[in-house]
Amino acid sequence: MLLTVDLALIIEKLALIVVVVMSSLVVAMYTTFAERKVAAVLQDRSGPNRAGPFGLLQPLADGLKLFFKEEIIPNFSSKFLFILGPSLAMLTAMMTGAVIPWGDKVHFFGRDISLQIADINIGILYVFGVVSMGVYGIMIGSWASNNKYSLMGGLRAASQIISYELAMGIALIALLMVTGTLSLKTMVNQQLDSYWNVVKQPLGFFIFLICVFAECNRTPFDLPEAENELIGGYHTEYSSMKLGFYLFAEYINMFISSAVMASLFFGGYDIPLVNDAALLEKVGTNWMAAIHAGMLFVKIAFFLFLFMWVRWTLPRFRYDQLMRLGWKILIPLALFNMLLTGALILVKQNGWSF
Amino acid sequence: MSVTQLLFWFLSFLAIGGALMVVISRNPVHSILFLIITFFAISGHYILLNAQFLAIVNIIVYAGAIMVLFLFVVMLMNLNADTEPPHKSKYLLYGGTIAGASLMLVLVAAIKQSSGTIEFKTGNIGLINTLGKTLFTDYVFPFEISSVLFLSAMIGAVVISKKEA
Numbered sequence: 001m002l003l004t005v006d007l008a009l010i011i012e013k014l015a016l017i018v019v020v021v022m023s024s025l026v027v028a029m030y031t032t033f034a035e036r037k038v039a040a041v042l043q044d045r046s047g048p049n050r051a052g053p054f055g056l057l058q059p060l061a062d063g064l065k066l067f068f069k070e071e072i073i074p075n076f077s078s079k080f081l082f083i084l085g086p087s088l089a090m091l092t093a094m095m096t097g098a099v100i101p102w103g104d105k106v107h108f109f110g111r112d113i114s115l116q117i118a119d120i121n122i123g124i125l126y127v128f129g130v131v132s133m134g135v136y137g138i139m140i141g142s143w144a145s146n147n148k149y150s151l152m153g154g155l156r157a158a159s160q161i162i163s164y165e166l167a168m169g170i171a172l173i174a175l176l177m178v179t180g181t182l183s184l185k186t187m188v189n190q191q192l193d194s195y196w197n198v199v200k201q202p203l204g205f206f207i208f209l210i211c212v213f214a215e216c217n218r219t220p221f222d223l224p225e226a227e228n229e230l231i232g233g234y235h236t237e238y239s240s241m242k243l244g245f246y247l248f249a250e251y252i253n254m255f256i257s258s259a260v261m262a263s264l265f266f267g268g269y270d271i272p273l274v275n276d277a278a279l280l281e282k283v284g285t286n287w288m289a290a291i292h293a294g295m296l297f298v299k300i301a302f303f304l305f306l307f308m309w310v311r312w313t314l315p316r317f318r319y320d321q322l323m324r325l326g327w328k329i330l331i332p333l334a335l336f337n338m339l340l341t342g343a344l345i346l347v348k349q350n351g352w353s354f
Numbered sequence: 355m356s357v358t359q360l361l362f363w364f365l366s367f368l369a370i371g372g373a374l375m376v377v378i379s380r381n382p383v384h385s386i387l388f389l390i391i392t393f394f395a396i397s398g399h400y401i402l403l404n405a406q407f408l409a410i411v412n413i414i415v416y417a418g419a420i421m422v423l424f425l426f427v428v429m430l431m432n433l434n435a436d437t438e439p440p441h442k443s444k445y446l447l448y449g450g451t452i453a454g455a456s457l458m459l460v461l462v463a464a465i466k467q468s469s470g471t472i473e474f475k476t477g478n479i480g481l482i483n484t485l486g487k488t489l490f491t492d493y494v495f496p497f498e499i500s501s502v503l504f505l506s507a508m509i510g511a512v513v514i515s516k517k518e519a
Contacts, residue, residue, distance in 0.1 A: 081383075081387075120406065121406045121407075121481055121482065122406045122407055122409075122410045122482065125407070125410045125411075125414070126410060128410075128414055129410045129413040129414050129418065132413070132414050132417070132418025132419065132422075133413070133417070133418060135418070135422050136390070136422075136425075139422065139425055139429070140387075143383065143425075143429050151429060154429075155426065155429070155430070158422055158425075158426065159426075162419060162422060165419075182482060
């Protein structure tokens, strides 16, 4: 029957979804601020420091500015698709957070609430599915703008994302061979009191990291918005908050992909060098969940910093170099890694010695 | 009506409506977008049958990769509603009707043959563990043969693109 659904379950999931969405928005907001501060430090400037103490209100000021800008929809564009583009980009960016385990569980009102919105059988493949949907936001927006430069930017973005998805998938297959599961929660639990997966898959992690940079359209792979060749790239015709959605989606993508990398390779919410089970006895479930979530955020912050550090250090690739790196270096390397992992697993399972 | 039934009807209407719109809409880009909606509805059906792996692969491969390539071609050739020929040939109409009717016949026959019960939300035949085991034990020969087919298709694509350069 329609009414036999567990109401408490729906409420707890809804609360979790609201918390995850709000925190990814807030984190993305302050990542824009952090990016400008990091850029300033690397370039020996002081960065934004006017709005509020240390410039902490700068993201709010930026958001307000975007809201108050004039909204322009080009005459020759198809209006529905023009609005659909940034909405899709934002939607797909938000959806990936659903399968990430933000902590183990909390105990409230006599219920154990898992800090993961959905622990589904296909786990990491869900992330891949949603990421591959992310291309449409860019492509539809760029086509709907009815502008050659936008279209070129959109095509570049799409071919780049598709190309790097391959190497990313193959690098992931090697990891899946080691862990034997697709569920992110199980993977994190395997790493809790053991070695992190990065120890077992160093090459796989390196390939995955490069591909994540390319998937997020970050420097040195930010060809889709190469302003010296393409004016503004796929969002040339966009203004006001619709432009804001595109820019914001990039930062949310960075946040979520940092969380995915931390969960896959760096133990997720695991606290390094601490026996988690013993600590759980001492502090109780709820405090443990808080510490775990905090630890995950420390790892995420590190990856976000890495994104910025690379952006302000390395120059941009040329487009043919980008494609050569993706198809001729990363994919063979990932295939080699997969074969090597398979061979090592075989040796270990059969107990062969040389 | 249970939630599953409601979802089933919703997804079915979405799939059939989307498929109709693919054919009806005059703008090729809109057609592709409707086809993507249809793929999503079909993936929803897979999830109702507890075939999560099939559902996500359907989305990754068809909606995520192949349709992007379709969009590429349509966008690069700048196909619009105005580039569509206003009246298509009469024979195309006859051919389409005959082909559609034949497909309908096959479908009706297939539905008549089926047992008539569908496992909803249970059964593990579409889960990745079961599927992997089946593919690599019972069906390992067809599986390997199809991989040879894929390899030859890949080589063919490379050869064709080399010729133009």
